[in-house]
């Protein structure tokens with residue numbers, strides 16, 4: 239579906255991150271994304287951070303010019319939406335470790351919420367540069383998840399990367415699944431920590447996109463199109479892709495190291 243909606247609510251989540259809620263009827267599952275745009279401007283893929291009912295949402299971190307212009311939208315302003323697209327999370331596992339870095343929590347929170355509603359236990363390893371940038375920590379706590387934190391500057395939780403917390407938790411607890419979203423280098427490290435212990439990993443991958451329909455090749459990752467084969471991939475599928483966590487493609491399609 240392609241439409242233009244009026245934003246119903248704008249919530250500042252962290253100093254760099256804003257949630258926009260909007261009326262949008264098509265059914266969607268956690269892990270799926272929409273293409274969003276300010277009318278007349280470029281589109282960006284954004285995970286649905288709220289997937290239920292008619293009030294959906296996206297949670298946008300300020301990165302470049304386009305995401306800043308989308309963030310600047312006010313309540314009542316127009317927002318273009320097309321989708322939803324992509325493969326969602328499998329919500330079957332019972333003991334789940336969620337590992338989120340930066341804006342990665344945007345796609346993990348609704349998946350964890352649905353898994354909790356289905357009876358799963360959820361432990362969250364949440365990372366950010368600093369305390370005030372921890373995204374959805376209270377949302378995870380209020381769904382009954384146990385939350386462990388790492389910040390680069392040590393203002394909350396462990397000082398350092400969230401991958402250290404994730405590796406410790408995977409060593410301590412017999413999880414059925416690890417779900418992760420964040421910088422690709424982080425996800426690659428999570429995969430490398432969990433795979434030898436036989437814990438299946440699922441990664442929500444973010445790559446440059448144009449069509450979101452599997453036609454333009456902008457989001458190519460090894461043999462996959464992230465837009466249609468993902469963005470939610472099994473670690474088994476990604477483990478054999480040499481570029482995962484090492485190289486990405488810029489908007490012109492050039493392969494560049496992370």
Ligand SMILES: Cc1cc2nc3c(=O)[nH]c(=O)nc-3n(C[C@H](O)[C@H](O)[C@H](O)COP(=O)(O)OP(=O)(O)OC[C@H]3O[C@@H](n4cnc5c(N)ncnc54)[C@H](O)[C@@H]3O)c2cc1C
Nearest residue numbers: 282283284285297298299301302303304305344444445469
């Ligand atoms: C399936 C999917 C879901 C996504 N969901 C979300 C979401 O829920 N919330 C959200 O804020 N963003 C999400 N993104 C990322 C988003 O689409 C844009 O890539 C991001 O907002 C930057 O766009 P920009 O044009 O503003 O910045 P650009 O001008 O493209 O980049 C500005 C700077 O940020 C860096 N950068 C760009 N993209 C990323 C990235 N993904 N990770 C790390 N650094 C990056 C660039 O290298 C550059 O230094 C998602 C992407 C995909 C493919």
Ligand code: FES
Nearest residue numbers: 448450454455465
């Ligand atoms: S964005 Fe065009 S093929 Fe994926």
